[in-house]
Amino acid sequence: xxxxxxxxxxxxxxxxxxxxxxxxxxxxxxxxxxxxxxxxxxxxxxxxxxxxxxxxxxxxxxxxxxxxxxxxxxxxxxxxxxxxxxxxxxxxxxxxxxxxxxxxxxxxxxxxxxxxxxxxxxxxxxxxxxxxxxxxxxxxxxxxxxxxxxxxxxxxxxxxxxxxxxxxxxxxxxxxxxxxxxxxxxxxxxxxxxxxxxxxxxxxxxxxxxxxxxxxxxxxxxxxxxxxxxxxxxxxxxxxxxxxxxxxxxxxxxxxxxxxxxxxxxxxxxxxxxxxxxxxxxxxxxxxxxxxxxxxxxxxxxxxxxxxxxxxxxx
Amino acid sequence: xxxxxxxxxxxxxxxxxxxxxxxxxxxxxxxxxxxxxxxxxxxxxxxxxxxxxxxxxxxxxxxxxxxxxxxxxxxxxxxxxxxxxxxxxxxxxxxxxxxxxxxxxxxxxxxxxxxxxxxxxxxxxxxxxxxxxxxxxxxxxxxxxxxxxxxxxxxxxxxxxxxxxxxxxxxxxxxxxxxxxxxxxxxxxxxxxxxxxxxxxxxxxxxxxxxxxxxxxxxxxxxxxxxxxxxxxxxxxxxxxxx
Numbered sequence: 106x107x108x109x110x111x112x113x114x115x116x117x118x119x120x121x122x123x124x125x126x127x128x129x130x131x132x133x134x135x136x137x138x139x140x141x142x143x144x145x146x147x148x149x150x151x152x153x154x155x156x157x158x159x160x161x162x163x164x165x166x167x168x169x170x171x172x173x174x175x176x177x178x179x180x181x182x183x184x185x186x187x188x189x190x191x192x193x194x195x196x197x198x199x200x201x202x203x204x205x206x207x208x209x210x211x212x213x214x215x216x217x218x219x220x221x222x223x224x225x226x227x228x229x230x231x232x233x234x235x236x237x238x239x240x241x242x243x244x245x246x247x248x249x250x251x252x253x254x255x256x257x258x259x260x261x262x263x264x265x266x267x268x269x270x271x272x273x274x275x276x277x278x279x280x281x282x283x284x285x286x287x288x289x290x291x292x293x294x295x296x297x298x299x300x301x302x303x304x305x306x307x308x309x310x311x312x313x314x315x316x317x318x319x320x321x322x323x324x325x326x327x328x329x330x331x332x333x334x335x336x337x338x339x340x341x342x343x344x345x346x347x348x349x350x351x352x353x354x355x356x357x358x359x360x361x362x363x364x365x366x367x368x369x370x371x372x373x374x375x376x377x378x379x380x381x382x383x384x385x386x387x388x389x390x391x392x393x394x395x396x397x398x399x400x401x402x403x404x405x406x407x408x409x410x411x412x413x414x415x416x417x418x419x420x
Numbered sequence: 421x422x423x424x425x426x427x428x429x430x431x432x433x434x435x436x437x438x439x440x441x442x443x444x445x446x447x448x449x450x451x452x453x454x455x456x457x458x459x460x461x462x463x464x465x466x467x468x469x470x471x472x473x474x475x476x477x478x479x480x481x482x483x484x485x486x487x488x489x490x491x492x493x494x495x496x497x498x499x500x501x502x503x504x505x506x507x508x509x510x511x512x513x514x515x516x517x518x519x520x521x522x523x524x525x526x527x528x529x530x531x532x533x534x535x536x537x538x539x540x541x542x543x544x545x546x547x548x549x550x551x552x553x554x555x556x557x558x559x560x561x562x563x564x565x566x567x568x569x570x571x572x573x574x575x576x577x578x579x580x581x582x583x584x585x586x587x588x589x590x591x592x593x594x595x596x597x598x599x600x601x602x603x604x605x606x607x608x609x610x611x612x613x614x615x616x617x618x619x620x621x622x623x624x625x626x627x628x629x630x631x632x633x634x635x636x637x638x639x640x641x642x643x644x645x646x647x648x649x650x651x652x653x654x655x656x657x658x659x660x661x662x663x
Contacts, residue, residue, distance in 0.1 A: 284530060285530055286524045286527075286528050286529075286530065286533070289517065289520055289521050289524055289530075289533075290521065290524065292510065292512070292513060292517075292521075293510050293513075293521045295512075296509075296510030296511060296512060296513065297508045297509075297510060297511075299472070299492075299504075299508065300504065300508035300509070300510065300569075301510075301521070302491070302492040302493045302496075303470060303472075303492050303493075303496060303501070303502050303504070303570075304496060304501075304521055304522045304525060304569060304570075304572075304573055305493050305496035305497050305522075305524075305525035305573055306493055306521075307491075307493045308493075361512075
């Protein structure tokens with residue numbers, strides 16, 4: 106990295122740490138926490154969709170599994186949410202392999218369709234699963250606040266910093282992938298699968314790596330969401346719109362780039378939150394319409410996303 | 421001791437016999453030309469050796485090991501690299517990155533892959549284009565890049581599928597020089613071309629396919645006098661006139 110990049114990184118870091126002390130109201134804190142959750146999701150999706158070029162529209166499954174695994178473990182057996190987070194990652198990775206393996210044989214659009222089908226099946230099954238709260242959902246038990254219990258009631262500030270750490274982990278993971286063999290292999294598979302195979306790349310193995318990494322990060326965001334909102338139901342953690350949002354955020358920001366999904370989330374989530382407030386309940390869907398418009402503009406004028414635009418300006 | 425041996429390799433698609441009982445052997449350090457009119461089954465045979473099509477019959481032995489039916493990635497790992505007739509570079513990646521993908525076949529370290537890729541770019545005369553996105557290269561550049569990617573996997577045998585088709589005279593000459601350099605490095609080359617003028621001067625041996633069957637195998641000097649080959653290329657009438 107160049108000096109200017111280190112400088113930019115340092116400024117962004119300081120700004121992120123200082124932000125909640127400059128804007129002290131709960132709403133700006135909530136806004137950024139949502140940005141962090143969605144940025145993590147976008148970064149996670151970017152690994153399989155952006156780098157490896159496999160468009161998954163069923164990623165909400167891993168978000169929901171992360172949220173439900175930690176919550177159910179906590180409610181049924183009193184297991185600490187941090188352990189629940191790890192368990193959620195394990196469950197999501199196993200499901201990712203189980204679902205992914207047969208799907209990887211499918212090319213292009215058929216992979217996307219298969220992931221939609223899996224996502225819908227999981228959501229519909231969960232709606233009817235009484236033991237796991239069915240359609241009513243689960244209220245997380247209120248525990249003594251503190252880092253140990255992963256619950257904070259008097260202030261959103263701890264969630265803000267934990268969210269920041271989570272995004273940091275997702276960014277580091279993306280950076281590590283981008284610079285290493287697997288990143289090159291992901292991009293080669295995306296570029297031309299047959300050519301990649303002729304250079305010794307096992308496409309099923311590397312797609313599985315991408316899927317597992319992506320599912321693990323998505324699952325972490327799921328547990329974080331459950332611990333933050335303290336209520337989950339299938340409509341909030343398994344909806345297809347969530348899978349689509351992950352894809353939109355990564356696409357808007359810049360597919361296959363380290364910073365793209367973060368930038369995408371910083372643009373889309375505020376739009377979504379503000380339109381929700383302005384329009385109240387009646388405005389549901391306005392944010393999606395704005396998304397749609399933005400995506401069309403990006404697709405038409407700069408398919409490489411906002412990061413691509415920056416690179417163009419620099420030249 | 422042959423490096424690659426084909427024993428009665430056949431490949432049929434529904435209703436079409438693309439390769440029929442083809443046997444041949446290639447010794448280490450040779451340049452072997454595989455020629456034949458369009459549709460003779462050259463590319464199919466290539467795809468069978470490279471693992472893209474499992475042969476419907478016969479055996480393929482490489483380096484004393486039966487590799488029949490292995491997937492392409494395993495075959496590359498065993499030491500056979502190939503290029504594609506229609507260039508298939510990774511468009512969004514730079515020239516250097518394209519070659520690095522090949523180099524990662526033998527190492528996990530990005531630094532080592534980069535070093536190896538830089539050496540190969542130099543060998544293939546592509547150093548000046550190293551940071552150019554590969555979609556922006558000329559056809560000759562892309563064909564060279566195809567060869568560089570294949571070389572980066574450290575093969576024992578490199579199979580070039582029409583690596584010179586579509587190039588002009590001086591570009592072709594440079595490509596021929598590159599093939600000779602590759603041989604001089606100790607690699608074995610299997611060359612598919614349907615341009616006779618390219619194959620003849622550089623090949624040690626030429627194998628001719630027609631309608632999926634091997635019709636001749638000989639030194640270039642004898643191949644051009646072979647009556648079956650003249651018939652296949654020029655037709656019966658031309659053969660009769662030449663007598």
